[in-house]
Amino acid sequence: MKKTKFLRVLALLMALCLVSLLFVGCEKNDKGDTAETGTTAESLTEAASQNVKGYCKIVLGDTNKTEYEINLDLVKTDKGLLSVLDYLKETKGLTYACDASGFLTEVGGVKQDTAAGVYIYLYTSVVKDQDVSQYATTVKYNDLTLVSAGVGTKDMTIEKDAIIYIGTIVW
Known part of the structure; x- marks a missing residue:
C-alpha cells in the first residue's frame, strides 16, 4: 500500500x-x-549571416545598369538586402524607399509606377532564394540567368558572389 x-x-x-x-x-x-x-539551426544561421566574408554585387536595372560591388566584411547582413541597401545609402549615397515590411518602391533610378502597372522586381543568383513557382521570371545579366526572388527583401540571403538584380516588371 x-x-x-x-x-x-x-x-x-x-x-x-x-x-x-x-x-x-x-x-x-x-x-x-x-x-x-x-542553440537551433535558425539561431546559428542568423549568427553566421552577420559575419559574411567576400563580395556580392547589386545591379540596378535602370538605363545605365548601375552596378555596386559590396565588400561583405563591412556589412552586417541581418536584414538581408535591406542591410546592403542601407550600407550603399551610407557609403555611396544610394537612395531607396520601402514600407515597413521591406517592400521596395524605389531604388536609385529604378522606380515603381503603380498607375502604369510597373513594379520593382528582385532577381537573384542565390538558388535557395529563387522563386520556384510557375510565376518565376528570369533576367539576363552578363552571361548569367538570374531568377526572380521567392523571398522578401529582409529574408534575402547575402552571401559571397551573390548577384541581386533590382529591376521592374509590368503587370
Whole structure:
C-alpha cells in the first residue's frame, strides 16, 4: 500500500515537472513569436549571416545598369538586402524607399509606377532564394540567368558572389 501511494505521488510530481517545463522551454523572439530557447539551426544561421566574408554585387536595372560591388566584411547582413541597401545609402549615397515590411518602391533610378502597372522586381543568383513557382521570371545579366526572388527583401540571403538584380516588371 505504501508503495502504491509512493508511486502515485511520484507520478504526480513528474507530471507537474513536465507541465512546468512546457512553460519555461519557450520564450518570445524579437518577432513576437514563440520560439524554442537554446542553440537551433535558425539561431546559428542568423549568427553566421552577420559575419559574411567576400563580395556580392547589386545591379540596378535602370538605363545605365548601375552596378555596386559590396565588400561583405563591412556589412552586417541581418536584414538581408535591406542591410546592403542601407550600407550603399551610407557609403555611396544610394537612395531607396520601402514600407515597413521591406517592400521596395524605389531604388536609385529604378522606380515603381503603380498607375502604369510597373513594379520593382528582385532577381537573384542565390538558388535557395529563387522563386520556384510557375510565376518565376528570369533576367539576363552578363552571361548569367538570374531568377526572380521567392523571398522578401529582409529574408534575402547575402552571401559571397551573390548577384541581386533590382529591376521592374509590368503587370
